[in-house]
Amino acid sequence: MVKVEDIKKEAKRILKEGKVKYIIGYKKSTNGLMSVPAFIESPEDVENLIWDPTCVYNLTRFLVDEKRRKAREKNPDERPVGIVVKGCDSRAIIVLLQEKFINRENIYVLGISCETTGVLDEKKLLKKLNGKKAEKVEYDEKDNFIITTLDGKSKVPADEILAERCLECRANFPVINDILFGEKVDRKLDNRFKSLEKIESLSKEKRWGFWKEQLDKCIRCYACRSVCPMCYCDECVVDTINFAVTADTTAEEKAQRIKWVEKSPTTSENFVYHFVRAIHLAGRCIDCGECERVCPMDIPLRFLNKKMEKEAKELFDYDAGFDPDQPSLVSCFKDEDPEDFIR
Amino acid sequence: MTDEFEPRIVAFLCKWCSSAGSDLAGVSRMEYPSNVLPITVMCSGSVSPLYIFSAFNKGADGVLVSGCHPGDCHYLKGNYYARRRIALVKKLLEFIGLEPQRFQMSWVSAAEGKKYTQVIKDFVKEIKPLGPQTKLRRNQ
Amino acid sequence: MEKILTKKSFSKWVKKLESYKIYAPVKNDDLWNYEIIDIPESIQPDYPNTVLSPKKIIFPQREIFLEFKASNEEGLEVKEILPEERPAIIFGVRPCDARALTLTDNVFKGDFEDPYYWKRRNQTILIGLTCNIPPSFDCFCLSVGGSPHSKDGLDILMTDLEDKYYIESLTKKGNQLINLAKDCFEEPKVMDKKDLEKIQANSEIQIKRQIKDIKKIPKKLKGMFDTPFWDKESLSCIQCGICTYLCPTCHCFDINDEVASSAPLKGKRVRTWDNCQFPDFTMHSSGHNPRPDKASRLRQRILHKFQYFVELYENFQCVGCGRCISKCPVGIDIIEVLDKVRDYGL
Ligand code: SF4
Ligand code: SF4
Ligand code: SF4
Ligand code: FES
Numbered sequence: 001m002v003k004v005e006d007i008k009k010e011a012k013r014i015l016k017e018g019k020v021k022y023i024i025g026y027k028k029s030t031n032g033l034m035s036v037p038a039f040i041e042s043p044e045d046v047e048n049l050i051w052d053p054t055c056v057y058n059l060t061r062f063l064v065d066e067k068r069r070k071a072r073e074k075n076p077d078e079r080p081v082g083i084v085v086k087g088c089d090s091r092a093i094i095v096l097l098q099e100k101f102i103n104r105e106n107i108y109v110l111g112i113s114c115e116t117t118g119v120l121d122e123k124k125l126l127k128k129l130n131g132k133k134a135e136k137v138e139y140d141e142k143d144n145f146i147i148t149t150l151d152g153k154s155k156v157p158a159d160e161i162l163a164e165r166c167l168e169c170r171a172n173f174p175v176i177n178d179i180l181f182g183e184k185v186d187r188k189l190d191n192r193f194k195s196l197e198k199i200e201s202l203s204k205e206k207r208w209g210f211w212k213e214q215l216d217k218c219i220r221c222y223a224c225r226s227v228c229p230m231c232y233c234d235e236c237v238v239d240t241i242n243f244a245v246t247a248d249t250t251a252e253e254k255a256q257r258i259k260w261v262e263k264s265p266t267t268s269e270n271f272v273y274h275f276v277r278a279i280h281l282a283g284r285c286i287d288c289g290e291c292e293r294v295c296p297m298d299i300p301l302r303f304l305n306k307k308m309e310k311e312a313k314e315l316f317d318y319d320a321g322f323d324p325d326q327p328s329l330v331s332c333f334k335d336e337d338p339e340d341f342i343r
Numbered sequence: 344m345t346d347e348f349e350p351r352i353v354a355f356l357c358k359w360c361s362s363a364g365s366d367l368a369g370v371s372r373m374e375y376p377s378n379v380l381p382i383t384v385m386c387s388g389s390v391s392p393l394y395i396f397s398a399f400n401k402g403a404d405g406v407l408v409s410g411c412h413p414g415d416c417h418y419l420k421g422n423y424y425a426r427r428r429i430a431l432v433k434k435l436l437e438f439i440g441l442e443p444q445r446f447q448m449s450w451v452s453a454a455e456g457k458k459y460t461q462v463i464k465d466f467v468k469e470i471k472p473l474g475p476q477t478k479l480r481r482n483q
Numbered sequence: 484m485e486k487i488l489t490k491k492s493f494s495k496w497v498k499k500l501e502s503y504k505i506y507a508p509v510k511n512d513d514l515w516n517y518e519i520i521d522i523p524e525s526i527q528p529d530y531p532n533t534v535l536s537p538k539k540i541i542f543p544q545r546e547i548f549l550e551f552k553a554s555n556e557e558g559l560e561v562k563e564i565l566p567e568e569r570p571a572i573i574f575g576v577r578p579c580d581a582r583a584l585t586l587t588d589n590v591f592k593g594d595f596e597d598p599y600y601w602k603r604r605n606q607t608i609l610i611g612l613t614c615n616i617p618p619s620f621d622c623f624c625l626s627v628g629g630s631p632h633s634k635d636g637l638d639i640l641m642t643d644l645e646d647k648y649y650i651e652s653l654t655k656k657g658n659q660l661i662n663l664a665k666d667c668f669e670e671p672k673v674m675d676k677k678d679l680e681k682i683q684a685n686s687e688i689q690i691k692r693q694i695k696d697i698k699k700i701p702k703k704l705k706g707m708f709d710t711p712f713w714d715k716e717s718l719s720c721i722q723c724g725i726c727t728y729l730c731p732t733c734h735c736f737d738i739n740d741e742v743a744s745s746a747p748l749k750g751k752r753v754r755t756w757d758n759c760q761f762p763d764f765t766m767h768s769s770g771h772n773p774r775p776d777k778a779s780r781l782r783q784r785i786l787h788k789f790q791y792f793v794e795l796y797e798n799f800q801c802v803g804c805g806r807c808i809s810k811c812p813v814g815i816d817i818i819e820v821l822d823k824v825r826d827y828g829l
Contacts, residue, residue: 029814031620036814037719057813061721065777127513131531133620200438208440208478217514219535219544222761223723227812237393240737241763245770254768260397262741263755264545268481272396275435279392282431294812296534296725298514304435311434316427330431333423339413341433342426343449343462481743 001139002112002182004051007084010110010179014082015043020108023082024062026055033134034122037062040082051084051112053137053145056119056163058288059083060092061229063102080108087114088165090174091286091321092229097176098324099284101232111174113182116143117158118166123298125161164302165289168192175322193310199303215270217297220263224291224301225277230284237261238273274304282308283329286321350404350470352379352463355390357421360411360452367456375460376467379407386410387448388421392432395446399436399479405445405470409462412450422450444469445476484652486661486668487675488641493648499664500572503608506540507574508533517573532618532804536580536731537573541603542587544728546754548599548738553748564751566602572660576611579624579802581636583731584609589796590734599754608656613642615682617689621805623818626694629802631686642679649679692805694821703824704790712827713778716820719813720777724758726807726815727784732800735759759783785820 007025014020027038027048035054039062040046060083070076085093090111096102117139125134129149136148143158159167166172170192173184199207222238225231237260245254261276262269285305292302312318315338318329326332356362362383368375380403384390387410398406408429410422429448437443449462488496497505508530509518515533517540547564554560584604591597591604614622614631624630634640638657642649649671652658661668671679694700707713727733737757742750758764760781765774774780792800801817808816 030816030819031808031814034814039718062719065718123513204437204440204442206440207438211439212478219724219728219756221724221728221758223721223725223812226721226723239761239763240739241766241768245768247770249770260393261400262481262753263737263739263757264741264753265755266482266545268400268479271439271479272393272400275396275439276393278435279428279432290812294723294725296729296810298512304438307438308431308435311431315430315434330424330428333420333427335413335423337423337426338430339426341430341448343447343465 006181007051008046008049011046012043020082021077021079024059025049025084053120053139058089058290060089064232080106082108084110085174086112087172087174088288090176093176094321094324095284109177111177111180113184114172115182115185118162120161121163128161163289165287196306214299215274216267217299218270220265223294227290227294230281237276278304278308281305283312283318283320348474350378352405353398353403354379354381354407355384356381357387357410358383358385359417361409363453364451364455364459368459371456373456373460375463378467379463386418386421387425395432400481402480404476405466407447409449409451412452442473484658485671486650487647487671488650488668489647492667496664496667504569504571532577537576538731542600544756546599548752550751571607574610576609578611578633579629579804580731581609581611582629582633582802585636586732586800587734608638610639611637615643615686619805619809621808622690623692624803625690626697627799627801627803632683644678692818694818696825700821700825701790701793704786713782717777717781720781720815722760722777724760725810727758727760729806729810731804
């Protein structure tokens with residue numbers, strides 16, 4: 001695993017030299033184990049930076065905030081923002097660049113390779129420890145995590161508590177960076193859609209039963225949407241009001257806004273919400289797994305996006321997050337796109 | 344049988360081909376089932392997936408998107424975009440367990456009144472045995 | 484009334500309560516939630532707290548107020564829909580969650596009594612369970628006036644004494660439930676009472692988190708409305724609805740007409756939860772948004788709970804359940820925020 005000291009050194013340098021206005025990275029949370037996003041503004045604060053298997057967040061989501069904040073400022077600081085990214089997160093940057101949502105010169109990317117490991121799934125860890133509190137989790141460079149609890153240390157094979165996405169990660173190194181930490185280590189992966197098969201292999205009615213049960217749990221807190229770096233629309237179909245209104249919008253225009261989805265968390269409405277989200281992320285989701293991680297109701301959202309990822313690959317040979325210059329999945333086509341389903 | 348289930352199909356038809364095709368079927372007095380609620384759109388490429396989800400949400404038993412044949416789109420490429428998008432929507436709906444027969448796409452030109460009636464006939468025939476679509480329907 | 488109920492007699496008692504709708508914490512996958520059950524085998528005293536509190540039963544996320552329909556004679560036919568008439572019992576309520584209902588009670592009474600809330604509230608009996616061990620690492624009930632064996636808002640408090648429960652009935656409703664199955668209960672012995680006291684005292688020691696000098700906070704907050712503090716604290720906030728939807732004391736709602744058909748007009752008026760952390764919560768129809776950024780929304784959450792509510796009802800609008808801390812996707816910790824508030828500018 002990459003040493004945090006190396007990252008700190010670079011962070012200090014770019015802050016001291018004034019190359020960036022601040023750095024988005026990771027620091028310890030108050031619960032003592034997991035990390036939280038850190039916004040480092042001065043070289044002194046760099047000491048708070050950490051890098052360990054608890055750095056799960058996809059911080060690129062905060063580039064969306066940064067853009068909005070900057071748009072509101074009268075005399076914005078034009079220097080780039082430093083951002084720490086893993087392999088998966090770096091693909092989000094590619095998509096944001098591809099969609100011209102951000103500009104390359106506005107970011108300074110501190111890319112970290114996950115090398116032979118990845119990040120933790122906190123829920124899996126909690127289960128593994130039977131609800132006991134972990135104080136520290138370290139990687140032993142030999143495919144194990146060493147977990148420290150009040151009762152001492154124990155060794156757990158990494159696969160058992162790694163995040164699902166890491167188990168299916170095919171590019172665990174930053175595909176874009178201004179400085180790279182760690183080595184590019186190729187992962188062997190026979191099937192990047194393996195976990196999906198569990199659901200695909202069910203019968204149609206079982207699949208329906210599964211999704212109905214899962215999506216019925218949804219309380220529409222929209223954490224899945226809020227945490228996603230690709231869900232940056234100014235206005236979402238599920239919002240109750242038109243954000244695009246200004247003082248000049250007429251009453252008529254406002255009244256004509258279509259209410260596609262009710263606020264009620266009922267089966268039918270929850271499905272529309274999640275359909276819209278899945279489709280809108282097709283060819284854009286880079287599988288950072290954040291939506292699934294944050295869902296308080298433990299809904300396996302990743303499957304929906306993963307399914308779209310798989311179809312994009314199989315039907316259109318399309319991979320999201322590798323090439324900022326390729327057109328996006330649904331704004332291009334090929335003559336030979338499949339049409340056997342069309343009458 | 345008076346109470347046989349009659350499915351309601353929402354059909355998004357592009358103005359230049361499929362809608363014209365359905366008109367042709369109409370003025371030529373071709374016979375076909377009356378289960379369709381046609382909605383004319385400018386182009387199959389202008390059918391947002393949200394329209395489709397919304398149709399099922401509001402109780403459609405089946406949804407059809409129909410446009411010009413490849414190469415014939417009035418806007419040149421709209422139907423190629425639609426083809427991609429619809430393929431994804433279809434996969435998604437099937438993945439959550441909706442019967443695949445309930446969502447279909449067709450190419451119908453302005454001259455293909457006959458084909459239009461056939462598409463509708465087949466559609467109705469295929470979804471009749473499935474009964475009403477209740478999975479995604481708003482429970483009002 | 485105080486009684487002893489052996490764990491064996493527990494299900495016997497519950498069977499006698501058949502005529503009630505019974506809710507208890509149920510585990511689904513790895514998630515605990517209150518659900519309607521036929522027979523609670525036995526409540527597992529060490530279940531971590533449910534994701535959603537019993538708020539979701541008394542103040543459901545979706546409540547139908549009325550149905551409307553176009554009619555020839557009156558123009559619009561309107562039918563009020565009140566919650567189903569059926570007494571309910573909720574088992575295994577954590578003391579903090581029961582206290583939370585005593586707080587939301589304030590909001591739903593006053594000049595206007597909310598018939599929907601009170602119908603459910605009055606027909607529901609709350610049976611609590613002492614938290615011998617805190618159900619979350621982030622519990623801090625002691626700091627906000629509660630305790631792991633608080634009786635506020637409960638009809639019965641059960642305390643697990645290994646092979647039996649110590650039953651403290653606190654209201655008439657509670658007594659009634661016990662009288663329904665008198666033979667299931669025994670009189671407590673002196674030893675039992677001693678065990679109870681020991682366990683309850685010990686339960687307090689187990690609460691590891693606290694907010695020091697919380698009394699100073701409401702006053703302090705008064706002067707902090709316009710400080711840059713909130714910008715900094717909210718940097719990582721993603722504005723989801725988790726902290727407020729899961730909070731047992733948050734009670735904001737929205738009312739919408741769900742139109743099933745426009746001609747003839749037909750539909751329902753529905754109340755759903757709403758959420759001060761959503762950008763559209765305060766959006767005016769003019770396009771103006773008085774809380775335009777996440778700083779002002781985080782500030783609202785904290786100020787409502789620790790200043791405005793205190794001014795109105797002399798109580799914090801927080802019972803220290805820890806949900807907003809454990810479930811926050813970016814680790815925003817209300818205890819840490821309040822600690823910083825207290826020390827701000829010192
Ligand atoms: S998904 Fe890949 S890049 Fe992302 S954290 Fe896991 S191993 Fe690293
Ligand atoms: S995070 Fe989970 S509960 Fe919240 S809106 Fe998304 S799916 Fe629903
Ligand atoms: S504010 Fe947080 S800790 Fe307090 S009652 Fe609400 S969810 Fe629980
Ligand atoms: S106009 Fe017919 S498909 Fe585009």
